[in-house]
Amino acid sequence: MGRPRTPLLDRERITATALQLIDESGDFSVPQIARRLGAQTGSVYHHVDGREGIVELLRERVASAIDTATLDLRPWDAAVEAWARSYRAAFAAHPRAIPMLMTSPVRAPRVLEQYERAVDLLLAAGFAPAEVMPLLVALENLVLGSALDLAAPEAMWELTDRAPTPRLAEVLAAVGEGRADRAFDVGLTAFMNHARAVLDGREH
Structure with missing residues (x-):
């Protein structure tokens, strides 16, 4: 058997997942994002500048509708x-x-x-x-x-x-x-x- 396929991570999917978590509960954490995407927490950090970086990606995502x-x-x-x-x-x-x-x-x-x-x-x-x-x-x-x-x-x-x-x-x-x-x-x-x-x- 081959290795399990590594889930594709990128800033777009991380942002969308964080926004989904916020819409559901009002907050998010990096481990929550990783679990929902089927990835390791450390892998998420390879794509974003920590929690603050995700907050700014969220700001861009929400403000893009203006x-x-x-x-x-x-x-x-x-x-x-x-x-x-x-x-x-x-x-x-x-x-x-x-x-x-x-x-x-x-x-x-x-x-x-x-x-x-x-x-x-x-x-x-x-x-x-x-x-x-x-x-x-x-x-x-x-x-x-x-x-x-x-x-x-x-x-x-x-x-x-x-x-x-x-x-x-x-x-x-x-x-x-x-x-x-x-x-x-x-x-x-x-x-x-x-x-x-x-x-x-x-x-x-």
Whole structure:
């Protein structure tokens, strides 16, 4: 009998497996990836730069679903709004990855390039350099928080007789379906109005 065929390992399969584990449980480990791929743990390390390297591959994988062509739209505010909506959709597909990606430094080159394009867009629109990162981080907080909200149950408030809340019951009944989408629209509208006001204030 010949030797058992060695499982083919590459960065693509490792990334896909890590994302599958995160989608299932919210985390991954290199030994888990190796077991699922039928390989030795050491073999996985031959293809990636440890756990941190896998996290950055995950970031690239999730962010690759963002439509970067939105950043070419004009005027600038149409580009920012379209990018934000695409960004939210990409991360809403993998909500359990968000806490991990939000709390680790961004190193993935293709993701950094996307930030560079967003920064260039805002600078070209007339924002001062000191204004750009607060705007981007605020937008990212809105987008990723809303992506998590999309994964939450539609009924996030469970009302009981032990703590009567008739006003809360009234507004929950009034909002109907699509609460997360409507809340995102409110937040994004407020963000865009603020950003436009920053520029308008400078021009007057």
